[in-house]
Amino acid sequence: MEIALYYAPITCALAPYITLTEANAKFEVRPLNFRKGQHNSAEYLKLNPKHKVPLLIVDGKVLSESVAIQTWIARTFPQAKLLPADPWQELQAISLMSWCSGGIHPFLARINSPPRVCDVPGTEESVKRLATANLMELFKIADDLLAGREYFFDHFTAPDAHFFWCFRRATQFELPLSKFRHCTAHFERVKARPSAQKLLAFEKSVQEDFAKAA
Numbered sequence: 266m267e268i269a270l271y272y273a274p275i276t277c278a279l280a281p282y283i284t285l286t287e288a289n290a291k292f293e294v295r296p297l298n299f300r301k302g303q304h305n306s307a308e309y310l311k312l313n314p315k316h317k318v319p320l321l322i323v324d325g326k327v328l329s330e331s332v333a334i335q336t337w338i339a340r341t342f343p344q345a346k347l348l349p350a351d352p353w354q355e356l357q358a359i360s361l362m363s364w365c366s367g368g369i370h371p372f373l374a375r376i377n378s379p380p381r382v383c384d385v386p387g388t389e390e391s392v393k394r395l396a397t398a399n400l401m402e403l404f405k406i407a408d409d410l411l412a413g414r415e416y417f418f419d420h421f422t423a424p425d426a427h428f429f430w431c432f433r434r435a436t437q438f439e440l441p442l443s444k445f446r447h448c449t450a451h452f453e454r455v456k457a458r459p460s461a462q463k464l465l466a467f468e469k470s471v472q473e474d475f476a477k478a479a
């Protein structure tokens with residue numbers, strides 16, 4: 266089986282990178298340089314008209330959307346136990362990933378780029394403020410879910426990688442995150458895993474290559 270992951274540094278494509286690594290899958294990474302608009306190239310748009318990463322290619326077949334990609338990885342490599350075995354718990358895991366993707370991610374995107382959702386002059390700070398307030402509410406929910414736990418379930422699963430990305434992205438903005446003690450501990454715990462360490466080293470090397478090519 267040939268697996269390729271379209272990825273860009275900093276983005277949510279780091280979650281499937283970690284998950285594929287946890288699964289011990291053999292995969293090729295195809296980094297896109299967003300600064301150079303490679304995600305909007307005609308070639309990439311043919312693969313993903315949504316011009317987003319992550320995108321997974323499996324034996325020539327294309328799969329978009331993090332939740333589907335994470336679920337595919339977990340189902341394809343069951344020995345890695347990347348989703349809980351119990352069917353109800355498995356759905357809870359998919360629910361958590363959908364929340365990361367559809368609930369949390371959009372507020373991170375608004376903080377990152379307010380004009381993408383509102384181009385009325387002078388509204389940038391207000392878009393950021395409202396998105397931050399929403400994000401704080403969501404992180405409080407996650408913090409409560411993670412209280413007294415190492416991971417969302419009784420061992421590391423795909424939602425841990427997905428939420429790790431959400432929290433990491435938030436740390437890259439100036440936000441008051443230290444109050445989320447359990448999210449912070451979870452972030453450090455996932456970050457210490459060899460899969461996340463591999464990802465961070467890979468991200469650094471891609472960023473260095475992009476800088477050289479700038």
Ligand SMILES: N[C@@H](CCC(=O)N[C@@H](CS)C(=O)NCC(=O)O)C(=O)O
Binds near residue numbers: 276304317318330
């Ligand atoms: N719902 C998608 C969102 C993916 C997404 O927004 N990816 C961002 C990076 S974090 C992206 O590729 N943005 C480029 C663009 O929108 O042009 C998923 O969960 O996979």
